[in-house]
Amino acid sequence: MHQFTIAELVKGLRNKDFSSTEVTQHYLDRIARLDKTYNSFITVTADIALQQAAAADARLAAGNAPALCGVPIAHKDIFCTTGVRTSCASKMLDKFIAPYNATIVENYLNSGVVMLGKTNMDEFAMGSSNETSWYGPVKNPWAIDCVPGGSSGGSAAAVAAHLAPAATASDTGGSIRQPAALCGLTGIKPTYGRVSRWGMIAFASSLDQAGILSRTAEDAAILLNDMASFDAKDSTCVEREVPDYTADLNKSLKGLRIGVPKEYFGEGLNPNTAQLVEDAIKVYESLGATIHSVSLPHTHLAVPAYYVIAPAECSANLSRFDGVRYGHRCENPKDLNDLYMRSRSEGFGAEVKRRILVGAYALSAGYYDAYYSKAQKVRRLIKQDFVDAFESVDVILGPTSPSPAFQFGSKTKDPVAMYLEDIYTIATNLAGLPGLSIPCGLVDNKPVGLQLIGNFFAEGQLLNAAHQFQQATNFHQQSAPGIE
């Protein structure tokens, strides 16, 4: 049963091949049996899941149930869930229970989607390896000594280990696409503003966007249909009709213009990864797409600009965690300053502290112009690169991350090496564009991701390109060794 895609589950539930309760129980059993190995969940909500499944079964029996009714998924622990702990993988929020649902959680609730639990992640989504979680690292189902990527590593590992058929995730600089690549999954980060940020704990507000980790592009399309909505509670959410993302999945790619940026194939890219991307290009040519060389000349500035803007925003976003109203509070503070200092020192991990410090520095008097203002200028240039490129192509293609999954501890001592993990994904967040990663083969028995970047609100086109690739290849059907 855990081999089924979301599309197959939807069909099976309709046909009464199985009930939501059966599917849900099956996944809960697998989580209970296997997740000790992967550590992909922070909280498993078995009771809630079974209640929701029973309710979904009743709706299905009554007819007129929404498409996704009864399908179980997992939520990244960055999304607030009423009555269930939302920790953001931080000691700071270990005991935090939100009195509201994130809009995307609410959307799925309305669709009758069942919540299996809350997945592990890098603390406050800051990391590319899931090693910064207060609840311990997540193991990559493909190679147990390797990282699953981050920050949505728990969501990725859970789906790759078939502990959930799909999971929600969030992407600030690559946090959906890089784990998708490292765990052999499909991961989509929609256009900034497509999906509400209400109830998603902020890392860097101008970059954060919720999305999906799933086994196939078709599943991503089905799930995005319900995740995306206009939400007046998020001022940056765009009031724009949500199309049916499954409508164009089977469209022919004949005449699709694919741009390949030369800057994405430079130094630092694993040659085997590069080869798989080249092979994928040939697949697209065989599907009727035309390949064009494009240039994104400011690519090399994306990581430095990001590591000014994202920390700057996070330094303010995380100020609310002060031990005053909720979250971790140190014991016996002797005065206000002591309360702040110890609560925050104890509550936050090293990477979070590093980024708060970097951000506060970049915004401080005398440095603002040199760092923050300059980074914003770079951001505009990077966006313009894409706008220019999309004058002549429909989709941009390249690697998702420079190399396959790496071993635990191999980059933790060198933050910059870790930051370079997101070298190909960060620019799309800075530009606000949608991006997607799909599996395109294995290197050393570890998955490699192919990244597709679309124009603003062209999620449908991206999913179409991804689905057609998956119709022509079987990389997405490969499971991690040992996962039956």
Next chain:
Amino acid sequence: MQWETVIGLEVHVQLATKTKIFSGASTAFGAEPNTQACAIDLALPGTLPVANEQAFRFATMFGLAVNAEIGKRSVFERKNYFYPDLPKGYQTTQLAEPIVGAGFVDLELGEGRTKRVRIHHAHLEEDAGKSLHEDFAGMSGIDLNRAGTPLIEVVTEPDMRSAEEAVAFAKKLHSIVTSLEICDGDMSQGSMRFDVNISVRPKGQEKLGTRTETKNLNSFKFMEEAIALEVERQIDVLEDGGKIRQETRLYNGDTKKARSMRSKEDSNDYRYFPCPDLLPVILDDEYIESVRKQMPELPEAKRARFVEQYGLSSYDAGQITMDKFAAAFFEASTKISGEAKLTANWIMADLGAYLNRTEQRIDQSPVTPELLAGLVVRVKDGTLSSKIAKQVFEAICNGEGDADTIIETKGLKQVSDTGALEKIIDDILAANTAQVEGYRAAAEDKRAKMLGFFVGQAMKASKGQANPQALNELLIKKLNG
């Protein structure tokens, strides 16, 4: 040495919106602590702000009222600092691109003196909560009901040269925001709070002296006192050869003392940057015009109308229109009595004094526009002398009924009846034959002075009810024989 005082103000005006600037929680004053603070106000994780359109409408009204350019693009920024009553750890405010640009306010200072005070800008921002340091046994309590209440902070140029000008500006601002109905103007509840920047310099010197900022003054009286005290302190320091330290000061209205709160060196680096949760707000001409059309009449316009329509002097009209409730009272009362000038005088003099003394607001005055009109009518038609009228007014204040009832029950009608007056005068002349002789023997130019004696006697005999004019005429006639 002659010193010149230089004053600039920063005024926080609480906007009377129904809900908070970035959340749907109520802004009503006086609720139980933390009952009007929602998840957004508490800065729970994952919550997001949505800007309140009414706050923009009110700020736009203010901008138009002070002749300012309206910022067609305004941007919220985050001002970062830690304080327990600041839930997010930053205040959402405006810095580089505020809603209201440069403008000005013209003041009338009496005796025909005028003054223009330039507004540097005014920006929208959210208020913080309150820290309560009493009743918690050494701990502090936090009340976040006020957190997120919309404010406009009005920043002036350093154009004021005395406490008188600063207070006149503050009063004018108060009258503008209350006339616009964008602020309830209740200073005791913190609806308007003043930060006063003060420096002194030798008269004739162009360069500004080092300034201090006295924060959070919440009455005109305290503002006046605090300025006087600080100016005196600065002059003393400078005359003793000292230097003024740039600092923030607090004035205690109870003890009448001020103290330094922090020096500039201790001040925060607020690390402002544009708030990524809120997009720039764009106001087009059409929006601004629609706001302009909905604006209530401003004090300035009302004053001009009162001069034109009621024939009041510019000064009187200015006084009356300073308070929109006084202006409304005036118009209501005048409509009944038809006597604008007299009504204005009564409002500014006796009624004003009475309300001040009893600490009542004119819109809640027990002396209603109808009651005042009843009195004014009886003054105008000569039933009451101005002296007796004051007695009747006191009786109205005491709730003894309307003017006619009081005149009737107390028998206070002015005696203008010639027969009655003649009787009184004849009695007095008969009883004071020596004085009558003296008067008649005196030269013409001395007589006027001697007349006073007879008037006094006659008034006394009539218990003050004699019509002075009729009495005078009749006396002169009789004395001249």
